Amino acid sequence: MATIREESDYDSSRSSLTAPGSRRSWISDIGSSSSVSVRSFGGGWDAPAASCRHKPHKANQAEWEAIRRVRAATGHIGLEHFRLVRRLGSGDLGNVYLCQLREPWSTGCLYAMKVVDKDALAFRKKLRRAEVEREILRTLDHPFLPTLYADFEASHYACLVMEFCPGGDLHVARQRQPGRRFSISSARFYVAETVLALEYLHMMGVVYRDLKPENVLVRGDGHIMLSDFDLSLKCDVVPRLLRHNSLPHNASAAAGRADTAKPSCVPPIQPVLSCLFKGVHKCHAKEEAARKKPGDGEADSADGASSEPADTNPELVVEPVSARSKSFVGTHEYLAPEVISGQGHGSAVDWWTLGVFMYEMIYGRTPFKGESNEKTLANIIKQPLAFPRVEAASGREWDEHLRAQDLMSQLLAKNPKKRLGGSTGSAEVKRHDFFRGVNWALVRSVRPPEVPKPPPAVPPLPAQKKVLMMSRKERREPYNPVRSDERFEYF
Numbered sequence: 434m435a436t437i438r439e440e441s442d443y444d445s446s447r448s449s450l451t452a453p454g455s456r457r458s459w460i461s462d463i464g465s466s467s468s469v470s471v472r473s474f475g476g477g478w479d480a481p482a483a484s485c486r487h488k489p490h491k492a493n494q495a496e497w498e499a500i501r502r503v504r505a506a507t508g509h510i511g512l513e514h515f516r517l518v519r520r521l522g523s524g525d526l527g528n529v530y531l532c533q534l535r536e537p538w539s540t541g542c543l544y545a546m547k548v549v550d551k552d553a554l555a556f557r558k559k560l561r562r563a564e565v566e567r568e569i570l571r572t573l574d575h576p577f578l579p580t581l582y583a584d585f586e587a588s589h590y591a592c593l594v595m596e597f598c599p600g601g602d603l604h605v606a607r608q609r610q611p612g613r614r615f616s617i618s619s620a621r622f623y624v625a626e627t628v629l630a631l632e633y634l635h636m637m638g639v640v641y642r643d644l645k646p647e648n649v650l651v652r653g654d655g656h657i658m659l660s661d662f663d664l665s666l667k668c669d670v671v672p673r674l675l676r677h678n679s680l681p682h683n684a685s686a687a688a689g690r691a692d693t694a695k696p697s698c699v700p701p702i703q704p705v706l707s708c709l710f711k712g713v714h715k716c717h718a719k720e721e722a723a724r725k726k727p728g729d730g731e732a733d734s735a736d737g738a739s740s741e742p743a744d745t746n747p748e749l750v751v752e753p754v755s756a757r758s759k760s761f762v763g764t765h766e767y768l769a770p771e772v773i774s775g776q777g778h779g780s781a782v783d784w785w786t787l788g789v790f791m792y793e794m795i796y797g798r799t800p801f802k803g804e805s806n807e808k809t810l811a812n813i814i815k816q817p818l819a820f821p822r823v824e825a826a827s828g829r830e831w832d833e834h835l836r837a838q839d840l841m842s843q844l845l846a847k848n849p850k851k852r853l854g855g856s857t858g859s860a861e862v863k864r865h866d867f868f869r870g871v872n873w874a875l876v877r878s879v880r881p882p883e884v885p886k887p888p889p890a891v892p893p894l895p896a897q898k899k900v901l902m903m904s905r906k907e908r909r910e911p912y913n914p915v916r917s918d919e920r921f922e923y924f
């Protein structure tokens with residue numbers, strides 16, 4: 434899937450790259466510069482990496498421990514400490530390799546190393562993108578986002594050492610499903626984890642902007658990890674207290690539903706997929722009856738008007754809902770209308786892409802795809818949302834489809850102000866009935882729909898291994914770290 438990249442957010446010069454019909458991400462230059470709240474990262478590649486060493490979520494991992502031991506023994510970590518095993522994939526910025534530390538005691542630990550050629554990127558005026566990605570990765574510490582173990586340079590290459598995901602991506606995983614579609618319960622699992630990852634990113638002031646199944650990787654334990662942050666927007670988050678009567682209609686209604694929910698609705702703590710997602714909660718029945726029919730793309734949601742609560746319970750919003758960028762960034766089929774129209778966009782674009790993502794996972798195609806990229810963009814702006822006919826095996830499955838369609842309708846509201854999540858952020862998305870029964874705090878402990886097979890064992894290193902060191906003469910030559918004892922084509 435083509436991704437669109439426009440460099441103006443980070444004061445880099447503009448470039449455009451389109452791949453009609455493909456699903457690659459791209460940026461083009463039709464936007465003007467971003468208006469408010471875009472924060473530029475300081476320092477470039479030489480900036481210190483102190484923050485990437487503190488990752489409480491992964492502190493006890495063997496992978497961290499191994500990196501720490503190398504750092505303690507040698508005072509630094511660099512390319513010479515790693516052995517590249519094979520290429521995992523390549524993207525617009527560089528190649529990603531499976532690798533392991535050379536120290537024999539650490540051979541069980543596998544990492545993914547993204548290698549970007551800084552000279553080539555500087556020539557293509559994309560260096561800033563790579564820097565942004567590295568800065569974002571350094572700050573992340575969340576179960577569904579990549580852990581950056583180390584970043585360093587080797588000659589004109591910049592290397593990011595991250596958690597390795599052996600399960601591939603959700604685009605490939607979907608092709609393996611019956612009918613190339615995920616079941617509703619599997620889709621709910623992946624969408625719920627994605628919501629939590631987006632929520633964290635937003636709270637860190639990051640608008641992701643490139644959600645698509647190709648960028649959602651599956652970790653060894655079957656849980657997800659969002660990848661590829663070179664299109665993300667970093668902005669300042671200014672916490673705001675939102676009063677309910679100042680919310681747009683649908684947000685207000687969603688907030689009202691939450692406020693009136695009784696504590697008895699809280700599901701029991703059962704960190705198993707089937708239990709978590711069972712959702713037999715009678716207290717939702719009334720809301721269900723009141724809920725509007727799915728299929729209306731704008732989801733103006735007039736319901737809830739009568740139940741609008743008194744202004745006694747204001748909501749704290751700590752997500753960049755009012756950030757504004759005018760960059761033309763994303764992947765054609767996933768672009769939000771406000772990105773296409775260039776009117777300025779903020780974190781609401783991620784809730785739009787969540788709607789497209791969910792649609793593709795459940796129906797096997799995106800909702801506005803046309804015969805050409807131009808037609809796709811026109812459809813996104815004008816075409817009302819429609820759902821394919823589904824054949825449900827039971828009444829319960831039918832109800833689940835209706836709930837899914839209602840959520841997609843609200844996420845795919847063309848007006849970002851009326852979009853679920855567009856005003857108060859993730860809280861209103863998480864309250865939607867589709868997630869009924871999801872215990873958000875324990876999603877990371879839920880049993881995933883599929884757990885990937887462990888990756889094949891990496892063959893041991895050749896006996897007469899030497900630490901990769903470059904002579905002065907070698908340093909002057911074009912960089913090529915291929916060692917004669919390892920028949921492997923690097924970078």
Ligand SMILES: Nc1ncnc2c1ncn2[C@@H]1O[C@H](COP(=O)(O)OP(=O)(O)OP(=O)(O)O)[C@@H](O)[C@H]1O
Nearest residue numbers: 521522523524525526527529545596597598660661
């Ligand atoms: N942590 C990882 N574990 C396993 N595979 C990975 C990992 N990170 C990336 N990959 C693989 O490498 C490919 C390229 O990675 P990535 O998308 O980050 O590169 P990119 O240059 O930023 O690409 P893009 O053109 O989409 O911006 C991915 O499609 C994926 O298959």
